[in-house]
Amino acid sequence: xxxxxxxxxxxxxxxxxxxxxxxxxxxxxxxxxxxxxxxxxxxxxxxxxxxxxxxxxxxxxxxxxxxxxxxxxxxxxxxxxxxxxxxxxxxxxxxxxxxxxxxxxxxxxxxxxxxxxxxxxxxxxxxxxxxxxxxxxxxxxxxxxxxxxxxxxxxxxxxxxxxxxxxxxxxxxxxxxxxxxxxxxxxxxxxxxxxxxxxxxxxxxxxxxxxxxxxxxxxxxxxxxxxxxxxxxxxxxxxxxxxxxxxxxxxxxxxxxxxxxxxxxxxxxxxxxxxxxxxxxxxxxxxxxxxxxxxxxxxxxxxxxxxxxxxxxxxxxxxxxxxxxxxxxxxxxxxxxxxxxxxxxxxxxxxxxxxxxxxxxxxxxxxxxxxxxxxxxxxxxxxxxxxxxxxxxxxxxxxxxxxxxxx
Amino acid sequence: xxxxxxxxxxxxxxxxxxxxxxxxxxxxxxxxxxxxxxxxxxxxxxxxxxxxxxxxxxxxxxxxxxxxxxxxxxxxxxxxxxxxxxxxxxxxxxxxxxxxxxxxxxxxxxxxxxxxxxxxxxxxxxxxxxxxxxxxxxxxxxxxxxxxxxxxxxxxxxxxxxxxxxxxxxxxxxxxxxxxxxxxxxxxxxxxxxxxxxxxxxxxxxxxxxxxxxxxxxxxxxxxxxxxxxxxxxxxxxxxxxxxxxxx
Numbered sequence: 001x002x003x004x005x006x007x008x009x010x011x012x013x014x015x016x017x018x019x020x021x022x023x024x025x026x027x028x029x030x031x032x033x034x035x036x037x038x039x040x041x042x043x044x045x046x047x048x049x050x051x052x053x054x055x056x057x058x059x060x061x062x063x064x065x066x067x068x069x070x071x072x073x074x075x076x077x078x079x080x081x082x083x084x085x086x087x088x089x090x091x092x093x094x095x096x097x098x099x100x101x102x103x104x105x106x107x108x109x110x111x112x113x114x115x116x117x118x119x120x121x122x123x124x125x126x127x128x129x130x131x132x133x134x135x136x137x138x139x140x141x142x143x144x145x146x147x148x149x150x151x152x153x154x155x156x157x158x159x160x161x162x163x164x165x166x167x168x169x170x171x172x173x174x175x176x177x178x179x180x181x182x183x184x185x186x187x188x189x190x191x192x193x194x195x196x197x198x199x200x201x202x203x204x205x206x207x208x209x210x211x212x213x214x215x216x217x218x219x220x221x222x223x224x225x226x227x228x229x230x231x232x233x234x235x236x237x238x239x240x241x242x243x244x245x246x247x248x249x250x251x252x253x254x255x256x257x258x259x260x261x262x263x264x265x266x267x268x269x270x271x272x273x274x275x276x277x278x279x280x281x282x283x284x285x286x287x288x289x290x291x292x293x294x295x296x297x298x299x300x301x302x303x304x305x306x307x308x309x310x311x312x313x314x315x316x317x318x319x320x321x322x323x324x325x326x327x328x329x330x331x332x333x334x335x336x337x338x339x340x341x342x343x344x345x346x347x348x349x350x351x352x353x354x355x356x357x358x359x360x361x362x363x364x365x366x367x368x369x370x371x372x373x374x375x376x377x378x379x380x381x382x383x384x385x386x387x388x389x390x391x392x393x394x395x396x397x398x399x400x401x402x403x404x405x406x407x
Numbered sequence: 408x409x410x411x412x413x414x415x416x417x418x419x420x421x422x423x424x425x426x427x428x429x430x431x432x433x434x435x436x437x438x439x440x441x442x443x444x445x446x447x448x449x450x451x452x453x454x455x456x457x458x459x460x461x462x463x464x465x466x467x468x469x470x471x472x473x474x475x476x477x478x479x480x481x482x483x484x485x486x487x488x489x490x491x492x493x494x495x496x497x498x499x500x501x502x503x504x505x506x507x508x509x510x511x512x513x514x515x516x517x518x519x520x521x522x523x524x525x526x527x528x529x530x531x532x533x534x535x536x537x538x539x540x541x542x543x544x545x546x547x548x549x550x551x552x553x554x555x556x557x558x559x560x561x562x563x564x565x566x567x568x569x570x571x572x573x574x575x576x577x578x579x580x581x582x583x584x585x586x587x588x589x590x591x592x593x594x595x596x597x598x599x600x601x602x603x604x605x606x607x608x609x610x611x612x613x614x615x616x617x618x619x620x621x622x623x624x625x626x627x628x629x630x631x632x633x634x635x636x637x638x639x640x641x642x643x644x645x646x647x648x649x650x651x652x653x654x655x
Contacts (some may be wrong), residue, residue: 319489321521322518323521
């Protein structure tokens with residue numbers, strides 16, 4: 001019997017028991033819809049983590065000072081270590097080929113004051129390349145220049161949160177003088193708001209100023225808190241890490257076998273960690289959805305056994321007029337596949353609708369990938385074949401004599 | 408001399424039921440020539456059903472020789488037997504065995520679905536022709552529950568004719584019908600026989616056997632009697648001689 005006729009036959013058999021076919025499909029429908037929605041949520045959150053990380057600068061490399069002293073004695077937090085200096089910045093600028101920008105970060109917390117308003121914030125002393133490393137942009141005004149850095153000019157750039165708190169009436173901050181820890185500074189620019197980072201930190205609550213200004217007038221130290229660099233490309237962030245390590249080991253005179261007194265972190269590492277967390281979540285959710293597909297498959301198997309028993313006489317008749325075992329097998333197998341595939345189609349539709357609902361009602365990031373749809377269809381087809389095979393085989397092995405006399 | 412369609416030689420069939428062996432056929436031999444109308448008769452337990460299953464290639468004898476249209480079925484496997492049934496045998500059952508909720512035409516088409524050499528146009532055409540030969544072409548679109556018992560059996564006969572079999576094998580084909588309808592069916596069978604169809608009709612009613620040209624009587628797994636029917640009844644005349652039924 002041709003495949004076309006078999007499909008027609010299966011469709012007709014399902015049409016006769018519409019409600020039963022639908023109820024059998026329901027398991028598959030729910031399973032597939034759940035798989036699609038879960039994968040959409042998983043993919044969506046992965047995507048949103050990635051985009052928020054790359055907004056921080058995906059090829060960003062951060063160097064922190066670190067203690068290389070043996071354990072014991074009073075131990076202090078990372079920011080209190082004093083190992084990185086401007087000499088390191090210069091050495092990296094000169095020596096690392098795969099590094100595009102380097103900037104020191106000399107930061108200090110304190111109170112910023114403008115007239116009657118004040119706001120506790122952080123001032124970051126940086127070099128001109130910092131904006132590109134962190135992917136920050138000037139909104140109004142200008143960025144300070146190399147000569148401002150050279151002359152330790154008392155100029156600053158404000159983040160949006162600081163502006164809101166110091167200029168509550170919406171005045172233009174450009175050209176105004178604010179004070180940070182009693183040091184007066186002229187506002188020459190503002191930053192484009194960035195919002196919270198993926199860790200919930202407000203990235204707009206910051207004042208930027210030349211590092212020389214901060215180191216001379218505020219921290220009064222030759223040490224810097226952090227060192228920022230950007231790789232020439234995100235892909236190449238392995239090489240620059242090695243280069244920076246080699247250079248810093250040289251300038252810090254660290255012998256082979258000794259621990260480094262600094263620590264390098266790249267965005268790539270962070271991304272791997274976060275991705276593995278969200279992948280684990282996706283796997284978990286998808287396997288729960290997969291279980292409901294399995295239960296749907298068992299439902300198909302059950303109803304196919306009923307169908308075979310019900311139609312024993314029909315099977316006997318078909319055999320007596322020349323149907324071979326394989327013809328009967330295909331007839332029931334295709335019926336099972338039709339149930340699962342039809343369920344799959346409805347399930348995909350329902351999954352897409354529910355994904356959109358989650359997006360618009362719960363505002364979760366959603367990403368429906370084609371692969372998840374293709375995968376669901378494949379799983380559906382396989383479910384139909386797997387769970388339809390045994391009932392179909394039972395039908396194909398019936399003895400025509402007994403099947404014809406079956407009551 | 409006409410061609411031998413069925414050649415049966417010393418057929419035995421034994422069933423093993425637990426520790427006991429039931430010998431249903433104990434050596435049956437007979438031939439059926441092309442164009443014959445043979446009834447196989449016997450009371451219950453005579454081996455009639457077993458004989459029918461073997462003749463229909465649904466079962467194989469334990470020993471003996473069975474040639475159907477010169478094909479030795481003893482060496483065929485399940486699939487080859489299915490193919491043989493599809494090409495050479497037309498079954499007519501006591502309970503019609505039509506597919507429910509399927510039109511008469513589609514029921515008749517059914518055997519041709521399992522013959523891959525028949526195209527879908529040819530299938531329709533042949534099915535319609537078979538329905539015409541049982542005078543039910545106008546009911547082609549009706550489903551079995553819209554047809555009377557006699558009409559259903561005629562659809563079943565059309566289904567048995569559609570693959571041009573060498574033999575029509577009927578199993579108590581009139582068993583579910585009243586006398587008048589039985590005679591109508593027998594009249595149809597006689598017409599087909601007159602057109603050259605070989606018919607083997609299994610029944611336990613002597614009344615029905617009288618319409619055939621030859622009767623093989625089975626008893627206790629053996630051929631008791633094999634007689635040709637000299638004064639064959641004509642079903643049409645029998646039908647006319649029936650009292651006209653009153654509407655009440």
